[in-house]
Amino acid sequence: MPKRPTPGLPTREQILDFITTSPTPAGKREIARAFGLSAQDKIALKALLKDMADEGLIDSAPGRAFHKLGGLPKVTVLRIADVDDGGNVWAVPEKWEAETPAPRLRVRERKNGALAVGDRVLARTEEAGNGWIAHPMKSLARGEELILGVLHEENGKLWLQGVEKKERREFQVSDAGGAKPGDLVLAEKAGRPPRITARVTEVLGDPFAPRSFSMIAIHKLGIPTVFAxxxxxxxxxxxxxxxxxxxxxxxxxxxxxxxxxxxxxxxxxxxxxxxxxxxxxxxxxxxxxxxxxxxxxxxxxxxxxxxxxxxxxxxxxxxxxxxxxxxxxxxxxxxxxxxxxxxxxxxxxxxxxxxxxxxxxxxxxxxxxxxxxxxxxxxxxxxxxxxxxxxxxxxxxxxxxxxxxxxxxxxxxxxxxxxxxxxxxxxxxxxxxxxxxxxxxxxxxxxxxxxxxxxxxxxxxxxxxxxxxxxxxEPPSREKLIALKDYLKTFGVEFALGQVIRPGTFNHILEKVGEVDFRPQIMEQVLRTQTQAYxxxxxxxxxxxxxxxxxxxxxxxxxxxxxxxxxxxxxxxxxxxxxxxxxxxxxxxxxxxxxxxxxxxxxxxxxxxIDRYVAAFLATRIGEVVDVRITGVASFGFFASVEGIGGDGLMPVRDIGREYFRYDEAGRRLVGEETGTEYASGMRLQLRLAESNPVSGALRFEMVEGASRPAPEPRQTRVIKKRGRPANIRHQGKKR
Structure with missing residues (x-):
């Protein structure tokens, strides 16, 4: 608790100190009591707290308790958002009305494995270093997130297909809320496994209508569109x-x-x-x-x-x-x-x-x-x-x-x-x-x-x-530089880790590579090596x-x-x-x-x-053989983009052919064990466009018999193992 000052209105720093250190939620009443304010001082305190909120120093929580801007109430309801590979449980506030994005809290479980994604808890929050920790106090009834998707009818039943590319599962609709097949809707999950259904909460209209593709992204990511x-x-x-x-x-x-x-x-x-x-x-x-x-x-x-x-x-x-x-x-x-x-x-x-x-x-x-x-x-x-x-x-x-x-x-x-x-x-x-x-x-x-x-x-x-x-x-991390060195080695390009890394270092790499077929692959890897600006x-x-x-x-x-x-x-x-x-x-x-x-x-x-517009543009070319460039490779297949147009589509490894392909992590390529055929980022080839979904923005390709295929090239021996894909950065140019 802060030291009580002499009678009179507390300073901004004293109020912030009290809010931060108070073991219980601190509203106007608690602040006034802690500083022994008179009735006249309480009127001035109300104005001061409003000024502090307007200045971005504090924000209010449900129940009119205050907390630092970007902070959290001492006790609040959280929803479990993720359980990572290390078993760490992460939560976000169920309600967040501040101007800043909601923070993620690391949850200290009393019993490991007791909480799952979607669970709700009443928790005591604690700021620790640059992050937050949550101490669960009580489990609450489970809530569900809204799903953005499109309705379609099959065998007399309505089904909801999410707009996310990674969302492969469909949900049977238990309550359409007046929506019709083809409508873009917001829905919430209902029921319990294995019978999870969807209940429509809002009808957004025709997802294929002009100017609807941006609204899908706006609704999905919660971008404010209406000014107060x-x-x-x-x-x-x-x-x-x-x-x-x-x-x-x-x-x-x-x-x-x-x-x-x-x-x-x-x-x-x-x-x-x-x-x-x-x-x-x-x-x-x-x-x-x-x-x-x-x-x-x-x-x-x-x-x-x-x-x-x-x-x-x-x-x-x-x-x-x-x-x-x-x-x-x-x-x-x-x-x-x-x-x-x-x-x-x-x-x-x-x-x-x-x-x-x-x-x-x-x-x-x-x-x-x-x-x-x-x-x-x-x-x-x-x-x-x-x-x-x-x-x-x-x-x-x-x-x-x-x-x-x-x-x-x-x-x-x-x-x-x-x-x-x-x-x-x-x-x-x-x-x-x-x-x-x-x-x-x-x-x-x-x-x-x-x-x-x-x-x-x-x-x-x-x-x-x-x-x-x-x-x-910031400059690239050593881990990313090591990955770049290993990658460049597969092309016979040397890269010394002991040198002082400057932007010109990467430019020099591209100059040495020259205008060769695999230049886009090198450029993409250099891009992946960079950090994200902030x-x-x-x-x-x-x-x-x-x-x-x-x-x-x-x-x-x-x-x-x-x-x-x-x-x-x-x-x-x-x-x-x-x-x-x-x-x-x-x-x-x-x-x-x-x-x-x-x-x-x-x-x-x-x-x-942009991906949705590109998919809509390509939807008239389904079944055609198109020129593509491979943009990414994973153990389950490779991603490709249509030359000159863009889009992002998957070519599953199971559909490449009867040959078994291994994933070479160092070279970021799939390698055929029998023929040595390789598929790597930057390669150009021809594929058949099998599917183009404007709602999700996803493309799907098929192999073409007799079409151009990449020829195997002599490479150095590589270690083959799995690893996740590195992150991308944004080009820093003028934009409208």
Whole structure:
């Protein structure tokens, strides 16, 4: 228990200390009693607790007890979510209404094996280190998770097929709740093994209708799509406010925004010109203007709470689920052509070799002269027509970029060719095409300007010793490097573990490999070797970009991390209202964990939706022989993707042929014992498309007699054993 202070209102730190150390749930009554507050003080305490909740310091639990943000009530109901291979039992809160994702707790069972997945317990919670421990007090009636699936009829009975690729089991429907065959529904399990049935709780509609594929992912992963009425009302109110006094006026500069042709929002714009300062010969001045979201979205406000709950916008072929209400994200905060907009501006002075000489940040008013698609900007530069009004604006941008490119080349960041699929829809939401996005110099130009501004933001905050929400990408672990060494050895490529590992180390591997058939296999393994980037207030550098200090600053419309960096800059450099609060600064680690998890949720939803669109596009080609590339190999078969289109389908090892195939873990390949035929990641071959399921996004292939098959290649002797598949990382480029 905390030491009782002198009479009067306790401080925020004292309240947090009491909530954290109290052995019983701590509500307003318990806090008031512990600190001996008078009736007048209790009124002030209520306001203080509300402020602390708005600042992100505390959250409330059922029964109006308080706990630290991202924490748990002292006693709560948990659901057993997993029992891992080591026998450890993991649980999650049954109800979780905080803005941060629910934590996982390690359960200390009184009797090993007593708890199973789906069980519910009343438990006492304890924070230990960076995690949580649960001490079960009482077993409760078992509850069930909802299943997202599609109904179909067979032999006069309704059945539910889940949308998950891994969900092979179907459940007979005991209560359809008015749903019909073909409907996408949410259902709960009922009954006991072996007679488990499904009871429909909500009908979502036709899963094959245009724009339904993204909704499947949104429902499945619980992405919020509706803003609270108070957030909508607040957005309408703040959008009407004047831009404020004291802003630097940059409306005379021909600033342009270069984005995808289908961009729904424009949060960055750029300008460059040769530097006339003799102290910077051959150098450049540049401006990266970013929508001043922190001016409109204040800490603790209704919009801010909604934004933190989402963490980021999610982008699908048919829709955007924005982090901010559309009145802000698509209108007043979007840097549209020909209108005055509030911006937080990064002024850069760039040396001839591309290094950043100086930087400063101001709040400004800008007027973008043109919103230009990447393709159009590239076409203007390539054609270089004298009558092109954009050419005088774009030419210095390209000149400055050539300098930035020199600095990039000197850093030698990780350079992997990772094409992104683009789904084109018509006005009714029907699929027109699926193809890789073209990578232009215009894309790399904007990416390098954004990287420069992100570096400047991080270093500017470090200079003020202000809080920074870093974008962290740590070097690969030794375990992954050993796996890469073993893998490369099967191709006769040497890789020394004793060297200092830099991004350029991996680039050099790809240079040595050259343009050979197995280059995609090597590139995929290099990708698998990398760690996953995340957000945190502690700096561990960005390995992939070869940068020591890096923060996301350039997309506050769609990323909460960028909004925090804006607020910290506003506070540190005294740029006006809307700066970072003390509560936010104290909660940076928890917020970083939250938005990192929310980013992964959005990535999964976007990837799943693309897979469903691809499966729908390929559904008209069932039975055709298609060119594929193997994307992964396991003991039970290999996964393959249709060349130029994508998708992910399984070729089971039992269906490859009569020959027995062994799994070579080191080379990640299946090897035929009789013929030596090999199937490995990156190989190209022909398979017949046997099944394409748009609801799950899954494909299934069959072998084709007489079609091209990979020929066995001479390899070094390898140890054959099983091991799980390594994780993937996300390409860090500009995204809409």
């Amino acid at each position: 009425p108070e957030a909508i009302e607040e957005a309408h109110r703040v959008a009407a406010q004047p831009l404020g006094d004291g802003r630097e006026d940059l409306r005379h500069l021909p600033i342009v925004a270069i984005d995808p042709a289908d961009a729904r929002d424009h949060d960055d714009a750029v300008w460059a010109a040769p530097d006339d300062d003799p102290a910077n010969p051959g150098g450049w001045q540049a401006i990266v203007a970013i929508a001043d979201v922190s001016f409109y979205v204040r800490p603790g406000a209704a919009i801010d709470k909604e934004a933190r709950r989402r963490g980021n916008s999610a982008y699908f072929p048919d829709r955007v689920v924005p982090m901010l209400p559309e009145e802000l994200s698509a209108d007043i905060c979007s840097l549209k052509e020909g209108v005055d907009r509030a911006a937080l501006v990064c002024h850069l002075r760039i040396a001839a070799n591309g290094t950043l000489s100086t930087w400063r940040f101001t709040r400004a008013v800008i007027r973008v002269v043109a919103n230009i698609a990447y393709e159009d900007a590239q076409a203007s530069i390539d054609a270089a027509r004298e009558d092109d009004a954009l050419l005088p604006i774009l030419t210095p941008l390209w000149g400055c970029w050539k300098a930035l490119s020199k600095a990039r080349a000197a850093r030698a960041p990780l350079d992997l060719d990772l094409p992104e699929r683009r789904v084109m829809l018509d006005e009714k939401g029907r699929i027109l095409s699926v193809a890789p996005r073209e990578r232009l110099d215009a894309h790399m130009l904007i990416e390098d300007y954004m990287i420069a501004a992100n570096v400047a933001a991080a270093k500017a905050l470090e200079a003020k010793k202000a809080p920074v929400m870093y974008r962290v990408h 957000y945190a207030p502690d700096n561990h550098g960005h390995f992939g970009l070869a940068l020591g200090s890096y923060a996301h600053f350039t997309s506050p419309i769609r990323r909460y991390a960028d909004l925090l960096v804006h607020r910290s800059l506003v506070d540190a450099y005294k740029l006006g209202d809307g700066g970072l609060t003390a509560g936010e600064a104290a909660a940076m680690e928890k917020i970083g964990q939250s938005i990192s998890m929310l980013e992964r949720r959005a990535m999964e939803a976007e990837r799943d939706t």
